Amino acid sequence: MELIKDLPDRLLFAIPKKGRLHSACLSLLEGADIQFHRKNRLDIALVKNLPIALVFLPAGDIAKFVGEGNVDLGITGQDMVAEAEAQDKVTEILELGFGKCRLCVQVPVKNGAASVDDLVGKRIATSFEGISKNFFDEVDAKVAAANGTAGTDAQKKTELVFVSGSVEAACALGLADGIVDLVESGETMQAAGLHDIVTILSSQAVLIASKKPSHPDLVQTIAGRIKGVIAAQKYVYINYNVERKHLKEATLITPGRQAPTVSPLENPEWVAVSSMVLKHNVAQTMDDLEAIGARDILLFAIQNCRV
Numbered sequence: 268m269e270l271i272k273d274l275p276d277r278l279l280f281a282i283p284k285k286g287r288l289h290s291a292c293l294s295l296l297e298g299a300d301i302q303f304h305r306k307n308r309l310d311i312a313l314v315k316n317l318p319i320a321l322v323f324l325p326a327g328d329i330a331k332f333v334g335e336g337n338v339d340l341g342i343t344g345q346d347m348v349a350e351a352e353a354q355d356k357v358t359e360i361l362e363l364g365f366g367k368c369r370l371c372v373q374v375p376v377k378n379g380a381a382s383v384d385d386l387v388g389k390r391i392a393t394s395f396e397g398i399s400k401n402f403f404d405e406v407d408a409k410v411a412a413a414n415g416t417a418g419t420d421a422q423k424k425t426e427l428v429f430v431s432g433s434v435e436a437a438c439a440l441g442l443a444d445g446i447v448d449l450v451e452s453g454e455t456m457q458a459a460g461l462h463d464i465v466t467i468l469s470s471q472a473v474l475i476a477s478k479k480p481s482h483p484d485l486v487q488t489i490a491g492r493i494k495g496v497i498a499a500q501k502y503v504y505i506n507y508n509v510e511r512k513h514l515k516e517a518t519l520i521t522p523g524r525q526a527p528t529v530s531p532l533e534n535p536e537w538v539a540v541s542s543m544v545l546k547h548n549v550a551q552t553m554d555d556l557e558a559i560g561a562r563d564i565l566l567f568a569i570q571n572c573r574v
């Protein structure tokens with residue numbers, strides 16, 4: 268695909284074309300005011316207000332394209348970057364806070380292996396062949412060293428069975444003794460009668476760039492905008508009045524990112540305070556402010572910001 272030749276003046280930005288990361292990526296683009304119109308079934312869309320072309324690719328291919336410099340920027344999972352062995356070929360610019368999951372070794376709850384050592388010489392189904400091979404090569408070597416079979420014909424090797432989806436069905440179908448697959452809530456794993464015995468890696472979606480992007484300044488601009496969108500999702504803005512004598516305690520509760528903004532009121536014994544606070548903890552923050560006598564506590568959503 269010679270996209271660079273066809274689109275010489277634009278930065279190429281790869282977005283997962285479907286799957287778990289797709290809709291969160293579209294929200295990020297909207298929040299960053301990256302406007303585009305994607306024609307039905309077309310995997311390239313020109314951005315209207317910036318010299319960017321979006322390229323919609325499978326999440327699993329994005330790290331390879333970015334690593335080899337075919338596209339300048341991309342969003343994919345850290346698991347996909349590791350599977351493509353692209354960690355050294357891309358720059359991870361930003362963790363995006365969504366697509367959080369763990370890549371785990373899973374075995375049947377009933378009569379399954381007790382540890383990964385017990386899986387040596389058995390069959391493992393996965394769509395993460397590269398990561399699983401590296402992991403089980405080490406386990407095989409460790410067990411062989413302990414048994415004194417290293418380098419002999421008696422050394423057991425774990426067999427990897429590639430499956431492209433519905434990996435969790437492999438044990439029940441008799442295809443494998445264990446699997447390597449992603450876990451988030453654990454519902455898929457439990458429904459398949461499996462449990463995890465080891466986490467190989469933790470992952471979330473990341474913004475990655477090629478080592479030599481064609482438009483480095485634009486990479487920084489997009490990174491700044493996306494950072495702002497993520498911060499806006501993470502923080503809310505709080506505003507309250509508090510007696511000046513409690514300002515020190517109030518500042519400890521709402522320290523802000525640099526420092527809170529403190530404004531005088533007509534009543535000299537009181538001040539107004541405003542600050543960014545973490546959204547996930549905001550109810551506790553309001554309770555704590557109330558407890559020191561803060562009044563008129565108002566909370567505002569942040570539509571966008573630069574931090």
Ligand SMILES: Nc1ncnc2c1ncn2[C@@H]1O[C@H](COP(=O)(O)OP(=O)(O)OP(=O)(O)O)[C@@H](O)[C@H]1O
Nearest residue numbers: 285286287288326344346347366367368449451470
């Ligand atoms: N259950 C999950 N929770 C959170 N993130 C996940 C989950 N499953 C996958 N991911 C993340 O999303 C990425 C893409 O996974 P997804 O299953 O959507 O792959 P896909 O192959 O592109 O889509 P599809 O499964 O529709 O073919 C994964 O590499 C991982 O980083």
Ligand SMILES: O=P(O)(O)OC[C@H]1O[C@H](OP(=O)(O)OP(=O)(O)O)[C@H](O)[C@@H]1O
Nearest residue numbers: 287432433449450451452453454455456
């Ligand atoms: O722990 P959970 O919250 O249940 O999530 C884990 C599941 O999510 C992913 O699959 P997905 O649903 O994206 O479909 P897929 O199997 O087609 O990739 C992953 O492969 C697991 O099967």
